[in-house]
Each structure stands twice: as C-alpha cells, then as structure tokens.
Amino acid sequence: MEALAVRLSGLDPYVGGAIRVVAFYDTLMRRRVDLPALARASAGLAECVAGIRVHGTGRSIRVSPDGRDAIAPPAPATTTVPIVLDEEEIGTVWLERGGAVNQLDDVLLDRLALAAAAAVERYGPARTTMADPALVELAIGADTDEAARARALRLLGFAADVPVRVVAVRSRVPLDRIGGLVCPARPVKAAPLADVGVILATTVDAARFPADVRAGIGAADSPDRSWREARTALRFTTPREPVVRHADLGALALLAEVPQEASRDNADVAGIARVAGSPEDLETLDTYCATGSLRRAADLLHLHHSSVARRVEQIGRTLDIDLTDPTGLTRARLALTAWRLLTD
CATH class of the missing domain: 3.30.70 (Alpha-Beta Plaits)
Structure with missing residues (x-):
C-alpha cells in the first residue's frame, strides 16, 4: 500500500495523500482504538482541533493537535460529517481549522466517521449516566x-x-x-x-x-x-x-385506570376531599389506614391513644364510614388512594 501511495503521489499528490489517510485510519481500526484515541490521532494528523460527538451521550470530545483536551471555546466547524451506524445518524465528527480548508479534510473526516461508528458499535457510548x-x-x-x-x-x-x-x-x-x-x-x-x-x-x-x-x-x-x-x-x-x-x-x-370524573363523583372520594381540608385530620387518617391500628397510629403521630380514637371517630362521621370495621377501613384506604391519584 505504501509503495503504491508513493507511485501515485508522483502522478497526483492528492491521490497519494488520500491513500495515506485511508491507511492511517485502517491501522487505527485494526488496533481497536476508542473514541478519545481517535480524536487525538485525528487532531494530530489534521494539525487542528478535531471533535467527536455521539448523540447517545450528549458529550463532545474536542482534542487539540498536541493531544490534549481543547479548552478554548469551540470555533465554527470548518468541515462536518455525520457518524452513521445501521443507516442511522448517531453523531458527528468535525474539524476546527479556522482557516482555509485542506483538500484532504473530506477524506480524513469520512474515515474518522467510519472509525467512530466502529468504535461505538464495539464499545458502546461513554460511561456517563446522562443521555440524550x-x-x-x-x-x-x-x-x-x-x-x-x-x-x-x-x-x-x-x-x-x-x-x-x-x-x-x-x-x-x-x-x-x-x-x-x-x-x-x-x-x-x-x-x-x-x-x-x-x-x-x-x-x-x-x-x-x-x-x-x-x-x-x-x-x-x-x-x-x-x-x-x-x-x-x-x-x-x-x-x-x-x-x-x-x-x-x-x-x-x-x-x-378509573376515569377522573368517576372518581370525583364517588361519595367516599368526595368525603376524603372534605377531610383533606384539615391537614391534621388527613395525616391521622393516612396513618391509621397505613397501620390499621389505633395504638400504632398513636405511636407514629406521637399522640395519646384516646386522642387518635376521637379523631378517627370524627373522621368516620365526616366520611359516613365506620373506620373500626374492616370493610370500612378498606373503603377508606381505596378512597384515600383514589383521591391522591386525582391530585397527582
């Protein structure tokens, strides 16, 4: 390949340079380099900032010709090429040359895009939690x-x-x-x-x-x-x-799955809405429904057992439900849950 490139470069310098670029990226792909390594190699070859962005990560890799992360604000991309995998655009590669475009930039970016697609397919996106x-x-x-x-x-x-x-x-x-x-x-x-x-x-x-x-x-x-x-x-x-x-x-x-209008029209749910006007009563009902025990509810609310019993009795009258009866307690639990779904 190198001998062919030398012969062709004597006839057409562009063809020789293009073949060298192709061979350069073929070598990188054989070595199974990752995206940061691809960006570093490309920046050194192009002698300008090279960038890679994969949509799945939302993160851009920008590298200066010296191989370090580019810290200067991004310059307008001189040339941009999409990264395509399975006929879907998954990202972008670009050069920030800031001057006249090199005649080999298109070849370089085409090969960089192919190498980047292969790296994504091999390694997946970067190990970052946030995604596009x-x-x-x-x-x-x-x-x-x-x-x-x-x-x-x-x-x-x-x-x-x-x-x-x-x-x-x-x-x-x-x-x-x-x-x-x-x-x-x-x-x-x-x-x-x-x-x-x-x-x-x-x-x-x-x-x-x-x-x-x-x-x-x-x-x-x-x-x-x-x-x-x-x-x-x-x-x-x-x-x-x-x-x-x-x-x-x-x-x-x-x-x-219950329609909201059906829930609002239900007498038990409407009763919970009335109880909710008092945050203290709502907390008491919620705690009692969660525990099913006056004594356990009193412990959690840091109140005397008799105080909780009086509150529960009063709330039961408001709901027109006997909260000491298992069926009544089940109705209150379901109504409380349905009311919360309405207020979500």
Whole structure:
C-alpha cells in the first residue's frame, strides 16, 4: 500500500495523500482504538482541533493537535460529517481549522466517521449516566418500532439480550447522582422528559434512592411497557412511601385506570376531599389506614391513644364510614388512594 501511495503521489499528490489517510485510519481500526484515541490521532494528523460527538451521550470530545483536551471555546466547524451506524445518524465528527480548508479534510473526516461508528458499535457510548433525551424517548416510546428501539438501546449502552428496567422520578436531586446510586454496577442512563426524570437500568436497588425522591419502578419487560408502569407507580408514591414498584401494586394499579370524573363523583372520594381540608385530620387518617391500628397510629403521630380514637371517630362521621370495621377501613384506604391519584 505504501509503495503504491508513493507511485501515485508522483502522478497526483492528492491521490497519494488520500491513500495515506485511508491507511492511517485502517491501522487505527485494526488496533481497536476508542473514541478519545481517535480524536487525538485525528487532531494530530489534521494539525487542528478535531471533535467527536455521539448523540447517545450528549458529550463532545474536542482534542487539540498536541493531544490534549481543547479548552478554548469551540470555533465554527470548518468541515462536518455525520457518524452513521445501521443507516442511522448517531453523531458527528468535525474539524476546527479556522482557516482555509485542506483538500484532504473530506477524506480524513469520512474515515474518522467510519472509525467512530466502529468504535461505538464495539464499545458502546461513554460511561456517563446522562443521555440524550431524544434517544431515551425513542427507547421507551410506545410508537417506536422494535428495530429503532433496539438501535436506541444499543447506542445507550445496553446489550440486546439484557432486560432494561425503567424508573420515573420526581426530585431535585440530580438524575446522574440518583442513577449512580440505584445502579452502581451500570449500565444506567438518565434523561429529563417534560416534568419527569427517566432512568434506564439493568438492575435497580429501591433501597438506595436518596431522601426526598419520588420514584416509580416498572418491571424489566419491554422498555415501553416498563415506562408506562413506572409512570403509574409514580402516581402512587406518597411521603410515607416515596418509592413504589409497579409489581407491588397488584390490583391497586387498576385505580389508575378509573376515569377522573368517576372518581370525583364517588361519595367516599368526595368525603376524603372534605377531610383533606384539615391537614391534621388527613395525616391521622393516612396513618391509621397505613397501620390499621389505633395504638400504632398513636405511636407514629406521637399522640395519646384516646386522642387518635376521637379523631378517627370524627373522621368516620365526616366520611359516613365506620373506620373500626374492616370493610370500612378498606373503603377508606381505596378512597384515600383514589383521591391522591386525582391530585397527582
């Protein structure tokens, strides 16, 4: 190849240079270098800043000709080429030459894009928790075809044969921190979608969620179904139970399917709305429903047993339900849950 390049360069310097560029990247691909190494090699070859961005990570790699990370503000890209894998654009490569374009820049970037696609397919995206929201939405979307979903999951770093669990989160805690805590072994990816945070992980340790985090956990099934389950489970979270697995809801999950108008028109739910006008009464009812015991509720509320008994009796009259009867207690629990779903 080198001998051929020398002969051709005597006839056409551009052809000789192009062959050397192709051989340069063929060598890098045979050595199975990763994205940072590709960027460093390309910056040295081009003698200007070279950049690589993979949509699945949302992170850009910019390297100066000296092999160090480029710290200067990005200059306008002189030349840009998409990274394509399985006929889908998954990222971009570019050069920041800042002057006249070199005639070999197009060849260099074409080969860099091919090498970058091979590196992503081999190694997956960088080990970062935050991901491109558009790619996450594609992975969990109900209308996504299975081929596109599989590509999105692969670009996010998930193997095709590993089930992915989806978590819906509401919290002021950064999503990358939450993801790292609940799935420290990785892979785990997170992104904000509208007012809900989304975490995709192979395993989720529900006990490791930080305080003040509300989270609904879907089953490790297809990502779109897991996402629907996670959003439903999130609606059932409370200050007392901030993390809910959809699998643990059982028949309670059916309450999320009840039309809101039907819930509002229900006498028991309307009664809970009246009780909610008093935060003290609502807390008492919630604690009593959770424990099913006046004495246990009194312990949790730090009140005397007789005080809680009087409150429960008064709340029962407001609801027109005998809260000391098992059936009445079940009605109150269901009505309280249905009312919370209305106020979610």
